[in-house]
Amino acid sequence: MAPRVTDEHMTEQTAVNHASAKIVPQLPDMQTVTEVKHYTDRLFSFRVTRPASLRFRSGEFVMIGLMGDEDPETGKRKPIMRAYSIASPSWDEELEFYSIKVQDGPLTSKLQHIQPGDGLILRPKPVGTLVHDALLPGKRLWFFATGTGFAPFASLLREPQTYEDYDEIIITHTCRELGELTYGRDLIDALKTDELLNEVIGDGLWKKIKYYPTTTREDSPKMGRITDLMRSGEAFTDLGVPVLSPETDRAMICGNLAFNLELKEMLESYGLNEGANSNPQQYVVEKAFLD
Numbered sequence: 001m002a003p004r005v006t007d008e009h010m011t012e013q014t015a016v017n018h019a020s021a022k023i024v025p026q027l028p029d030m031q032t033v034t035e036v037k038h039y040t041d042r043l044f045s046f047r048v049t050r051p052a053s054l055r056f057r058s059g060e061f062v063m064i065g066l067m068g069d070e071d072p073e074t075g076k077r078k079p080i081m082r083a084y085s086i087a088s089p090s091w092d093e094e095l096e097f098y099s100i101k102v103q104d105g106p107l108t109s110k111l112q113h114i115q116p117g118d119g120l121i122l123r124p125k126p127v128g129t130l131v132h133d134a135l136l137p138g139k140r141l142w143f144f145a146t147g148t149g150f151a152p153f154a155s156l157l158r159e160p161q162t163y164e165d166y167d168e169i170i171i172t173h174t175c176r177e178l179g180e181l182t183y184g185r186d187l188i189d190a191l192k193t194d195e196l197l198n199e200v201i202g203d204g205l206w207k208k209i210k211y212y213p214t215t216t217r218e219d220s221p222k223m224g225r226i227t228d229l230m231r232s233g234e235a236f237t238d239l240g241v242p243v244l245s246p247e248t249d250r251a252m253i254c255g256n257l258a259f260n261l262e263l264k265e266m267l268e269s270y271g272l273n274e275g276a277n278s279n280p281q282q283y284v285v286e287k288a289f290l291d
C-alpha cells in the first residue's frame with residue numbers, strides 16, 4: 001500500500017522512483033515527465049505535462065518537487081519543493097525546466113535521475129518579476145544571465161511579445177565552461193527555424209537578436225565576466241551598441257547573488273531604475289538560486 005503523507009495540497013501519494021516507475025498523474029499537482037536532456041554533469045533540462053488550469057506569463061517561476069525519502073520514525077514522506085523558472089513560453093502546451101544537479105542537494109540529487117513517465121509535483125501558482133509587465137516600453141532589451149539564470153530568458157526568447165515590443169534583444173550568458181552554454185546556444189539557434197515566431201514576427205526576428213556568451217574558466221572565443229567586459233567598454237564595442245541608457249534600454253537580470261548585486265549597481269550608475277509588477281521601470285532582477 002502507498003504510504004500516506006501530509007501536505008497542504010495532497011493527502012496520499014505513491015513514491016516517485018524507478019521501481020514503481022511510470023506513474024500516471026493522480027493528483028492535481030502531479031505532472032508527468034515527457035523528455036529529459038543532459039548537457040553536462042551539472043546541468044540538464046526536462047519537459048513535463050502542463051496542468052490544464054495553469055496560466056503564466058513568460059519569465060515566471062513555480063514550485064516543483066519530488067517526494068522525499070520515508071522518515072524512519074513516522075514512516076511518512078514529505079514533498080521536497082524548490083522554486084524553478086519555467087523555461088518554456090506561455091503558449092507551449094508542455095512545461096520545460098532547465099536545472100542544476102547539486103550532488104548533495106535535497107531535490108536535485110533525486111531530480112537528476114528522472115526519466116520520461118516519472119511524476120513531478122508542480123504547484124500551479126506562477127510568480128516572478130522577470131516579466132514584460134514590470135518594464136516600461138523601450139527600444140533595446142538586455143537579458144543578463146549566469147548559469148541556470150538563463151531559464152527565464154529561454155521562456156522570454158520564445159515569447160512573441162519580446163520581438164513585438166523591442167527593436168533589439170541582447171542576450172549575455174556567463175558560465176564557467178563552454179558546455180554550460182550549450183542549452184542556451186541551441187535554443188537561440190532554434191529560433192531561426194521556429195515556425196510560430198517566424199510566422200508571427202517574420203524573418204526580421206533573427207536580425208533583432210545579439211547573443212554574447214562568455215566563459216570565465218574554460219577557453220572560449222570571449223572570456224570574462226560580463227560585468228568586467230561592460231566596465232572596460234569591450235562588450236559594447238563587440239556588440240556595436242552604446243552604453244545602456246534609461247531612455248532606450250531595458251534589462252532583466254538573473255544570476256547568482258554577487259552577479260545580481262554588481263550588475264544592479266552598474267545599471268543604476270547608467271541611470272536605470274529597478275521595476276516591479278506594481279511599478280514598471282527600466283530593469284528587473286531575480287535570483288537564479290537562493291544564496
Ligand SMILES: Cc1cc2nc3c(=O)[nH]c(=O)nc-3n(C[C@H](O)[C@H](O)[C@H](O)COP(=O)(O)OP(=O)(O)OC[C@H]3O[C@@H](n4cnc5c(N)ncnc54)[C@H](O)[C@@H]3O)c2cc1C
Pocket residue numbers: 061082083084085086098099100102104105106107108109147148151152286287288289290291
Ligand atoms: C526564484 C528562483 C528560481 C529558480 N529557478 C531555478 C531554475 O530554473 N533552475 C535551477 O536549476 N534552479 C533554480 N533555482 C534554484 C532551485 O530552487 C534549487 O535551489 C535547486 O534546484 C537546487 O535544489 P536542491 O534541493 O538540490 O539544493 P539546495 O539545497 O536548494 O541548494 C544547495 C546549494 O546548491 C547551490 N545551487 C542551488 N541552485 C543552484 C543553481 N541553479 N545553480 C548553481 N548553484 C545552485 C546553492 O549554493 C545552494 O546553497 C531557483 C531559485 C529561485 C529562488
